[in-house]
Amino acid sequence: MVKGPVTRQTSSDMNLLILLFAILYLLYTVLPRLRHKRVHNSAPALRSLLKPGNVSLAYLLEARAIPNQRLIRAFGITSTFVSGDPEVHHIFVNRAKDILGGLSTKGQGWRALLQATEDAVSRLLPAKEMDYDTFMQCMTFTIILVALLNVDPESLHSDDLVFVTSTINRRWTDSKKVKTTALTQDGSLNKVQHHLERWISDHDRYPNPLNFILPAYETMWRVVAVTVAHLYCHGDDSMRNIVLRFADCPTEEQFRSFGEENMEPSMKNIITEALRLHPPTKRIVRAALVPWWKKMFVPSLEVADVEAVHLSSTYGDGPTYFDPMRFHPSRVSEQPELFAFGYGRLSCPAASWAPMAGTDSWSTSWG
Ligand code: HEM
Known part of the structure; x- marks a missing residue:
């Protein structure tokens, strides 16, 4: 049988259709994966990503909320x-500022925090042997509960603290890699919530305590742990004396004052260096909010690589070494900007409180 022009036409139409499908498949599935994320690793790039011009608060919040959905599955948070709701942002950030304001670093509030820390350390220390990370996690968690959420320290037992902190840390790590089912089925979140409900009496104020605990705990314990480790490894008495002087006199003035004849770093320099070298939030991620037709050509996630910027030569020589003197006025006339607390409108409201609070925790454990 001889193929007529109609049959030839049909088969070339089919080929065209198949080619079209192949191209669409490539555009929708393969290309977006190849361009899944774009990493920004210079200070100007971080600034323009985290503080873009001419966008609404709702836009900024939506771009942050999309990559954070894993936290809903892992912790049931609603913060x-x-x-993406500006009203949720307004209420939550104001509540966080209220809590932190009550713990002003000036005056008696600060001394009370130091006392709470000392109590936490002495309760946890003699109980039983613990590995270093676990101890630092439990101590930081206790301080956050007692100082920020008014929990009675008597109600906290070491075994429960170990369970809650290790579960939070495991779920935090798993949320980045494990499928939803593993996170929802093991029941550990219910147990954590049960402990928190028992410890925190003000249920009206904190209906979902993990909303407040997570941003504070997940960042602070890491800073406390690395700073203490650096100071122990440093083997330098002058550094130890700076810490002890601050533990004796935990004031804003002492925090900023330089040691021996102004030629030693201040406590602020020490904690700033720890935040530079080990930013607890190493990467800040935003979703690219673009119309559907652009999605195939641009990456879906924009990543601010805070750690890469902090380890760049912007901060002087030997950026991989712990050297608090790099922030001392004898070396720099203007303090280089850090991104440990983010940048722009959604940056951390605890940026000035947290460094002193962290210092307080580790200066106590050091002593
Ligand atoms: C060393 C300790 C801390 C570090 C390094 C840190 C880091 C950060 C960073 C990087 C962001 C920006 C996130 C983004 O842009 O997506 C942020 C936001 C935030 N942090 Fe912290 N944080 C710390 C302690 C705390 C504490 C103690 C609280 C108190 C509850 C807190 C509450 C918040 C809140 C509410 C926001 C969101 C601000 C907004 O949306 O406008 N943080 N933090």
């Missing part, structure tokens, strides 16, 4: 970190 501004997972919501």
Whole structure:
């Protein structure tokens, strides 16, 4: 049988259709994966990613909330970190500022925090042997509960603290890699929530305590742990004396004052260096909010690589070494900007409180 022009036409139409499908498949599935994320690793790039011009608050929140949806599955949180709603942001950030304001670093509030820390350390220390990370996690968690959420320290037992902190840390890590089912089925989140409900009496104020605990705990314990480790490894008495002087006199003035004849670093220099070298939030991620037709050509995630910027030569020589003197006025006339607390409108409201609070925790454990 001889193929007529109609049959030839049909088969070339089919080929065209198949080619079209192949191209569409490539555009929708393969290309977006190849361009899944774009990493920004210079200070100017971080600034323009985290503080873009001419966008609304709702836009900024949505771009942050999309990559954070994993935190809903892992912790059931409902805070501004997972919501695109400006009203949720307003209420949550104001509540956080209220809590932190009550713990002003000036005056008696600060001394009370130091006392809470000392109590936490002495309760945890003699109980039983613990590995270093676990101890630092439990101590930081206790301080956050007692100082920020008014929990009675008597109600906290070491075994429960170990369970809650290790579960939070495991779920935090798993949320980045494990499928939803593993996170929802093991029941550990319910147990954590049960302990928190028992410890925190003000249920009206904190209906979902993990909303407040997570941003504080997940960042602070890491800073406390690395700073203490650096100071122990440093083997330098002058550094130890700076810490002890601050533990004796925990004031804003002492925090900023330089040691021996102004030629030693201040406590502020020490904690700033720890935040530079080990930023607890190493990467800040934003979703690219673009129209559907652009999605195939641009990456879906924009990543601010805070750690890469902090380890760049912007901060002087030997950026991989712990050297608090790099922030001393004898070396720099203007303090280089850090991104440990983010940048722009969604940056951390605890940026000035947390460094002193962290210092307080580790200066106590050091002593
Ligand atoms: C060393 C300790 C801390 C570090 C390094 C840190 C880091 C950060 C960073 C990087 C962001 C920006 C996130 C983004 O842009 O997506 C942020 C936001 C935030 N942090 Fe912290 N944080 C710390 C302690 C705390 C504490 C103690 C609280 C108190 C509850 C807190 C509450 C918040 C809140 C509410 C936001 C969201 C601000 C907004 O959406 O406008 N943080 N933090």
